[in-house]
Amino acid sequence: MSSTTVESTPSRRGADAQRSGNGSSSGPGPSFLRVLNSEFIKFRTLLSTLILLGSTVVVMVGFGALSAWGTGQFSEAAARDPEVGARLAAQGGDIAVSVPTSGIAFAQLILGSLGVLLMSSEFTTGMARSTFAAVPKRIPAFAAKLVVVVVTSFVVTAASTLAAGFVSVPILDNYGLGLDLGSPQSVKLLLVNSIYVAAVAAIGMALGTLIRNSAGGIMSLVGLFFVAPIAFQLIPGDFFVEARKYLPGNTVDPLTAVEHLPDTLEAWQAGLVLGAWVVIPVLLAAVLLKRRDV
Amino acid sequence: MIEARGLTKVYGDKTAVAGVNFTVEAGRVTGFLGPNGAGKSTTMRMIMGLDRPTSGSVTVNGSPLTGHAAPLRDVGALLDAKAVHTSRSAYNHLLAMAATHSIPKKRVHEVIEMTGLAEVARKKVGGFSLGMGQRLGIAAALLGDPQTVILDEPVNGLDPEGVVWVRNLVKYLASEGRTVFLSSHLMSEMAVTADHLIVIGRGRIIADAPIQEIITGKGQGRTRVRTDQPDRLMQLLAGTGVSVEVQERELLEVTGLDPRQIATAALENHVMIYELTPLQASLEEAYMELTKDEVEYHSLITTGAVPVEAGGN
Numbered sequence: 022m023s024s025t026t027v028e029s030t031p032s033r034r035g036a037d038a039q040r041s042g043n044g045s046s047s048g049p050g051p052s053f054l055r056v057l058n059s060e061f062i063k064f065r066t067l068l069s070t071l072i073l074l075g076s077t078v079v080v081m082v083g084f085g086a087l088s089a090w091g092t093g094q095f096s097e098a099a100a101r102d103p104e105v106g107a108r109l110a111a112q113g114g115d116i117a118v119s120v121p122t123s124g125i126a127f128a129q130l131i132l133g134s135l136g137v138l139l140m141s142s143e144f145t146t147g148m149a150r151s152t153f154a155a156v157p158k159r160i161p162a163f164a165a166k167l168v169v170v171v172v173t174s175f176v177v178t179a180a181s182t183l184a185a186g187f188v189s190v191p192i193l194d195n196y197g198l199g200l201d202l203g204s205p206q207s208v209k210l211l212l213v214n215s216i217y218v219a220a221v222a223a224i225g226m227a228l229g230t231l232i233r234n235s236a237g238g239i240m241s242l243v244g245l246f247f248v249a250p251i252a253f254q255l256i257p258g259d260f261f262v263e264a265r266k267y268l269p270g271n272t273v274d275p276l277t278a279v280e281h282l283p284d285t286l287e288a289w290q291a292g293l294v295l296g297a298w299v300v301i302p303v304l305l306a307a308v309l310l311k312r313r314d315v
Numbered sequence: 316m317i318e319a320r321g322l323t324k325v326y327g328d329k330t331a332v333a334g335v336n337f338t339v340e341a342g343r344v345t346g347f348l349g350p351n352g353a354g355k356s357t358t359m360r361m362i363m364g365l366d367r368p369t370s371g372s373v374t375v376n377g378s379p380l381t382g383h384a385a386p387l388r389d390v391g392a393l394l395d396a397k398a399v400h401t402s403r404s405a406y407n408h409l410l411a412m413a414a415t416h417s418i419p420k421k422r423v424h425e426v427i428e429m430t431g432l433a434e435v436a437r438k439k440v441g442g443f444s445l446g447m448g449q450r451l452g453i454a455a456a457l458l459g460d461p462q463t464v465i466l467d468e469p470v471n472g473l474d475p476e477g478v479v480w481v482r483n484l485v486k487y488l489a490s491e492g493r494t495v496f497l498s499s500h501l502m503s504e505m506a507v508t509a510d511h512l513i514v515i516g517r518g519r520i521i522a523d524a525p526i527q528e529i530i531t532g533k534g535q536g537r538t539r540v541r542t543d544q545p546d547r548l549m550q551l552l553a554g555t556g557v558s559v560e561v562q563e564r565e566l567l568e569v570t571g572l573d574p575r576q577i578a579t580a581a582l583e584n585h586v587m588i589y590e591l592t593p594l595q596a597s598l599e600e601a602y603m604e605l606t607k608d609e610v611e612y613h614s615l616i617t618t619g620a621v622p623v624e625a626g627g628n
Contacts, residue, residue: 048459050385051415059414066407067400142400150365150398151408151455155387155415157364157380315365 051156053165059155060165064139064173073135074173077128078181084124085185086192092116093196117193117200118207121186122214125273128181129221129246132174136225137238139170144233149315159311167226167303174222178215186211206279213276220299221246224269227302230310246270269298316341316494317362317463321371324357324518331357333518334371339496341462344489346509346526347498350606354518355498356394359467362496363392375463375494387416391456392465396448396472398455401441405432405451408440413458426454431480445472453481463494470504482508502602506530516606529602538574540567541590542581548588551580568594 049055064070096116099106143149156162186202193200201207224245229238246269253265265271266286274282275291286294317339324332332354339345349355360366362373364380372379375390383389399408409423427436430450435443440451449472456464466485470478485508489495499505505512505526512529514522522529542548545567549559557571569577574591581588 048385048388049417050383050388055415055417059411062407062411062414063400063403066403066411069402146400147395147398148400150360150363150394151412153365154363154380154390154392154394154398155412157383157386312367314360314367 051158051161053161056156056161057165057168060162060169064169069138070135073131073138074177077131077177078184080127080131081121081124081178081181082185082188084127085121085182085189088120088123089117089189089192092120093193093198096196096198115206117189117198118204119210120189120193120200121182121202121207122210124185125178125182125214125218128178129218129270130243132177132218133221133225133242133246134239136170136174136222137229137242138235139166140226140229141233141235141238144315145235153315160307163230163307163310167223170222170226171219175215175219178218179211182211182214206277210277213273217273217276217295220269220295223299224302227299227306230306231302267294269295272298316377317373317375317465317496318377319358319362319371319373322358322361322368322373323370324354324361324366325369330518332361332368335515335518335520337513337520337523339494339513340511341494342489342492343510344485344495344497344508345511345513346505347496347513347515348502348505348509348602349498349500349515351500353500353515353606355500355515356467358515359392359394359465359496359498362465363390363394365394385416385459387412387418387459387461389459389461390463390465391459391461392467393449393452393456393469394465394467396445396452399440399448399451402439404437405440405443405454406436408451409454409458412455416459418458422458422460426457429457430454446474446477449473450477453484461493463496464488465496467498468500469497470499470501478504514602514606521606537594538569538572538577539590539592539594540569540577540588541565542567542586542588544586547584548581548586551584551586552577566590 095105143152152162153159183202186200186207190200190202221242225238225242228241229235232238232241250265250268250270253261253268262284266284272286272291272295275285275288276295278285278288281287285291319335319337321334321336322332323330323334335354335358347355347358357366358373361368362375362380364386375383380386380390399405403411406423406427409426410420412418413420413423427433430453432447432450432454435447440448443451449469453466453469456466464485466481469481469485473481482504485495485497489510497509509526512522512524512526513520514529539562540548543565545561545565548567549561552559552569552572554571557569559570560568562568574593578588578591580586
């Protein structure tokens with residue numbers, strides 16, 4: 022990317038080198054593509070980032086394999102035991118199709134934390150002073166980092182879902198269960214879950230920007246995605262039953278359901294809710310980043 | 316050129332920088348001197364657009380940093396040796412900074428060579444000593460070959476060889492016609508590096524003058540006077556900008572008047588003087604004198620001197 026986005030010609034650079042120091046700058050400034058390139062360099066030159074991406078793949082594939090085995094055992098039991106068979110029938114549909122995305126809860130935790138860390142570490146290490154001295158308008162750096170976080174999270178989730186699928190197919194096959202990775206429902210699950218994890222990573226980055234502290238940001242993320250759904254379920258009252266639907270973590274099921282499930286949003290509503298959960302924190306983070314001292 | 320106009324920064328109920336005005340000219344090394352907590356770093360962060368002024372403004376070559384098309388090529392700053400992600404290597408840090416302005420890799424290697432980081436460039440910054448961190452910060456500041464260079468306490472943690480290197484570097488940069496703004500709380504360092512000094516204390520500019528003027532400046536020259544009528548002489552000399560300290564029973568130290576003025580006052584009023592010695596102030600003393608009312612954290616050691624009247628700075 023770096024070499025193709027360079028706009029300056031050698032002659033301009035030559036003039037820059039000979040400049041004695043008077044007047045203002047010559048040479049290219051921080052265009053969005055250059056800042057994007059810079060953020061990508063920052064992203065790929067941290068070992069911790071690569072470790073988190075690698076663990077996402079491992080966890081997704083591992084859970085896919087485990088889930089394939091469990092699903093196979095379950096369907097074998099169903100064939101022998103009419104009671105289990107009835108439970109299986111009650112679930113309806115295809116039980117194998119969701120096997121590749123069974124590790125998604127962990128992928129969202131890892132990549133959401135990565136979103137938090139990429140921004141909070143700027144502040145905890147002081148890197149932000151270098152970043153924003155080079156890009157004093159700040160918003161291009163924020164937007165570039167957001168693009169890197171969202172695109173990477175999407176790609177890594179999609180790729181690891183696919184890898185989990187490839188590992189699961191032969192295992193399921195052992196139990197006589199078919200899994201077609203190219204079926205519309207498989208593709209839908211892969212895309213929706215990948216978009217969802219990318220959204221969680223964006224929310225994480227917004228939290229990291231607002232809180233500027235790694236532990237605080239990750240705890241907020243865990244609170245929103247893991248604690249709140251359980252807490253809302255435990256608290257009695259119609260309000261919490263209703264409010265539960267609007268938590269970001271509860272938007273995936275309606276988006277991927279074959280038929281509309283009771284007590285969930287319609288698919289289009291869920292899409293809007295998830296969108297709002299991303300747009301509002303991200304905009305708030307961008308506005309405050311622009312205004313606050315670094 | 317850096318210009319601050321009414322530049323003010325208030326944190327909660329604490330005023331870090333209180334409406335300062337100054338101009339840092341190109342082509343010379345301007346020292347920014349002040350005790351710890353005087354507002355040096357805050358001022359520099361405001362120049363770099365990292366802290367937003369509560370009021371007033373500061374511009375570099377006529378516009379705030381956010382208005383520059385290529386900030387890194389206009390202004391390079393070392394604000395804090397720790398402004399780097401500790402898990403990234405020095406080379407990758409510089410590479411990422413350079414990428415924002417399409418600065419070629421060649422220049423990254425150049426600044427690494429220039430700052431003597433070649434051997435450690437591929438190592439994680441987290442393991443760097445303070446001195447190496449400073450060198451990396453200076454490398455980052457020079458990356459865009461900027462017209463204006465801002466260095467906050469650059470010699471902190473450097474070994475003697477590094478101190479001399481920074482001294483020569485900033486003088487060289489200034490000789491190329493660049494604007495060089497250098498902060499320190501060490502007057503000894505400023506005495507050998509800076510051409511011009513801006514002294515700040517408690518967020519206010521106390522002095523803004525060529526370094527020679529600060530050392531030998533009017534009002535800073537002191538005179539030792541021995542007389543058998545110290546009380547009478549103190550009354551005679553009292554006036555604006557004059558301070559008299561009683562050193563011993565018959566020994567006074569007068570600031571703000573030259574020896575001839577003291578002698579004239581004594582002669583006209585028939586006060587006998589039996590010693591009149593001009594004292595050359597070192598920059599250190601000049602600095603202490605300038606900042607004595609402005610130090611944020613006073614060490615509670617008194618010399619037993621009795622100031623008759625505070626010097627009007």
